[in-house]
Amino acid sequence: MPLVPTSSIVADAHAAGIGAAAFNVIHLETAEALVAAADQTGLPLILQISENCVRYHGSLLPVTRAALALAEAARTAVSVHLDHITDADLIRQGVAAGVGSVMIDASTLPFAQNVATTARLTSWCHDRGVFVEAELGEVGGKDGVHAPGVRTDPDEALAFVTATGVDALAVAVGSSHAMRERTAKLDLELIGRLREKLPVPLVLHGSSGVPDEELRAAIAAGMTKINISTHLVSVFTQGVRKVLEADPALIDSRKYVAPARDAVRGEAARLLHVLGGEGRKKETTSGEAP
Numbered sequence: 001m002p003l004v005p006t007s008s009i010v011a012d013a014h015a016a017g018i019g020a021a022a023f024n025v026i027h028l029e030t031a032e033a034l035v036a037a038a039d040q041t042g043l044p045l046i047l048q049i050s051e052n053c054v055r056y057h058g059s060l061l062p063v064t065r066a067a068l069a070l071a072e073a074a075r076t077a078v079s080v081h082l083d084h085i086t087d088a089d090l091i092r093q094g095v096a097a098g099v100g101s102v103m104i105d106a107s108t109l110p111f112a113q114n115v116a117t118t119a120r121l122t123s124w125c126h127d128r129g130v131f132v133e134a135e136l137g138e139v140g141g142k143d144g145v146h147a148p149g150v151r152t153d154p155d156e157a158l159a160f161v162t163a164t165g166v167d168a169l170a171v172a173v174g175s176s177h178a179m180r181e182r183t184a185k186l187d188l189e190l191i192g193r194l195r196e197k198l199p200v201p202l203v204l205h206g207s208s209g210v211p212d213e214e215l216r217a218a219i220a221a222g223m224t225k226i227n228i229s230t231h232l233v234s235v236f237t238q239g240v241r242k243v244l245e246a247d248p249a250l251i252d253s254r255k256y257v258a259p260a261r262d263a264v265r266g267e268a269a270r271l272l273h274v275l276g277g278e279g280r281k282k283e284t285t286s287g288e289a290p
Helices: 006-016 030-039 053-059 063-071 088-097 112-128 154-164 188-197 212-221 232-247 254-285
Strands: 020-024 045-050 078-085 101-104 130-137 168-169 200-206 223-228
Touching: 006 020, 006 045, 006 078, 006 130, 020 078, 020 232, 020 254, 030 045, 030 063, 030 232, 030 254, 045 063, 053 063, 053 078, 063 088, 078 088, 088 101, 088 112, 101 112, 101 188, 112 130, 112 154, 112 232, 154 168, 154 188, 168 223, 188 200, 188 212, 200 212, 212 223, 212 254, 223 232, 232 254
Parallel strands: 020 045, 020 223, 045 078, 078 101, 101 130, 130 168, 168 200, 200 223
Antiparallel strands: none
């Protein structure tokens, strides 16, 4: 089916009270695995390309065009989104290439500068029909507002959304980037207050460290877009390691990358059901349209 906009996937999930899955692309093999998972389950998926991914590949266009081509060839709804972008030139390149949504990350700047930068880039994106996600922040470093212990203030979040005009907001509620164990406990009460306060969907970054039941609870409390990267990267690496440990003499990379790609497909399909598929099944069972 044709490439769909991220805005429609997020809006549908928000209206239904289910999760919109957003999984990060690392390279072609993971992108293929993720789209295969979407096709297998028939559930929508947002493919995310981060600034770190662009840096790894050396430029934005090759990996982005590959993701767009895979999304366009998918049998179910798949969109392509730029994640944690700090460089305005990358936003312009991505939009020119056909990406329909972007996460503007000015969270390491002081609040006033974050607002000014985000508002300016959001206006530019909206003029071109591009959906914008952002986050407010007060702590620098890799994790930003997603460092352990940091929490988003609902009143400050409302002021930020009002001043910038963003379409979705990443909030700090207890998750943290790059967690390797799924042990995070989220502030469900805060999620509920943010959901009531803000007129835009909420986004959970650092979801790799959040166990399934906690993800379900977060979605029930009001979270919509759920970003997962590190967990699926780990699944891929474990798949490669397993094959090479069994056959150290193996030199054909296709013979260890293909099983790793299949492992990511399987885990991504399972997570798609956890985040959105279970809610859709309940709607269908109750007699409502899926």
